[in-house]
Amino acid sequence: MMIRLDKYLAELGYGTRSQVKKDIAGGQVTVNGVQAKRPEIKIDADRDQVTYKGDAVTFEKYEYYMLNKPAGTVTATEDRSDPTVLDLLKDQRRKGLFPVGRLDKDTEGLLLITNDGETAHRLLSPRKHVDKVYYADVRGKVTEEDVRSFAEGVDIGDEKMTMPADLEILESGAISRIRLTIREGRFHQVKRMFQSVGKEVIYLKRLQMGSLVLDTELKPGEYRKLTKEEVDSLC
Numbered sequence: 001m002m003i004r005l006d007k008y009l010a011e012l013g014y015g016t017r018s019q020v021k022k023d024i025a026g027g028q029v030t031v032n033g034v035q036a037k038r039p040e041i042k043i044d045a046d047r048d049q050v051t052y053k054g055d056a057v058t059f060e061k062y063e064y065y066m067l068n069k070p071a072g073t074v075t076a077t078e079d080r081s082d083p084t085v086l087d088l089l090k091d092q093r094r095k096g097l098f099p100v101g102r103l104d105k106d107t108e109g110l111l112l113i114t115n116d117g118e119t120a121h122r123l124l125s126p127r128k129h130v131d132k133v134y135y136a137d138v139r140g141k142v143t144e145e146d147v148r149s150f151a152e153g154v155d156i157g158d159e160k161m162t163m164p165a166d167l168e169i170l171e172s173g174a175i176s177r178i179r180l181t182i183r184e185g186r187f188h189q190v191k192r193m194f195q196s197v198g199k200e201v202i203y204l205k206r207l208q209m210g211s212l213v214l215d216t217e218l219k220p221g222e223y224r225k226l227t228k229e230e231v232d233s234l235c
């Protein structure tokens with residue numbers, strides 16, 4: 001793939017077009033071992049060896065990040081009033097990255113961020129029924145009856161009942177602790193499912209989406225690239 005050097009670097013997230021142009025003019029970029037002088041030169045992204053400030057620039061068509069979304073961020077690419085999940089990917093601002101699916105502003109946990117539209121589409125497709133696993137603290141005593149209701153499907157005010165979901169009670173009390181696996185992604189689904197049985201979700205965290213499991217090393221707000229194994233099993 002032939003592409004202009006400044007466009008290539010900007011698309012890979014090395015800076016805006018004008019920043020990258022300045023860096024090229026400042027002698028910070030080499031192509032095949034030779035200092036690049038002009039931003040408009042065309043390079044072959046599959047063959048040419050580019051360095052930026054001494055580091056090799058590698059071209060990957062698709063990038064995949066696992067973010068432990070913190071509460072208070074919105075799952076969007078831009079927002080007027082709140083920080084977005086993409087704002088957290090500080091040095092990796094490759095163009096075209098977007099979050100796969102939506103977590104509420106107050107929900108934490110696993111969020112995949114990628115520029116791979118096809119994989120995102122597959123993970124989100126209502127027909128694929130990809131498992132999503134959540135941990136929640138719930139106000140009210142979660143009971144075996146709730147387990148049975150969720151397994152059958154509950155009325156959350158939509159046209160259709162929810163699909164069978166697996167509810168596991170970790171602790172039942174004034175505040176209950178649960179794990180829930182759902183196979184759909186309706187708006188506020190987990191909160192509305194508990195509402196339908198007269199309870200309130202007071203803390204929600206996504207732990208898993210399909211084969212992708214939240215890395216317990218990641219603190220809220222931290223992210224990392226997916227490993228090759230994770231990408232392979234996802235795609």
Ligand code: URA
Nearest residue numbers: 104107188189190191
């Ligand atoms: N269900 C919810 O209610 N909220 C989320 O953020 C995700 C699933």
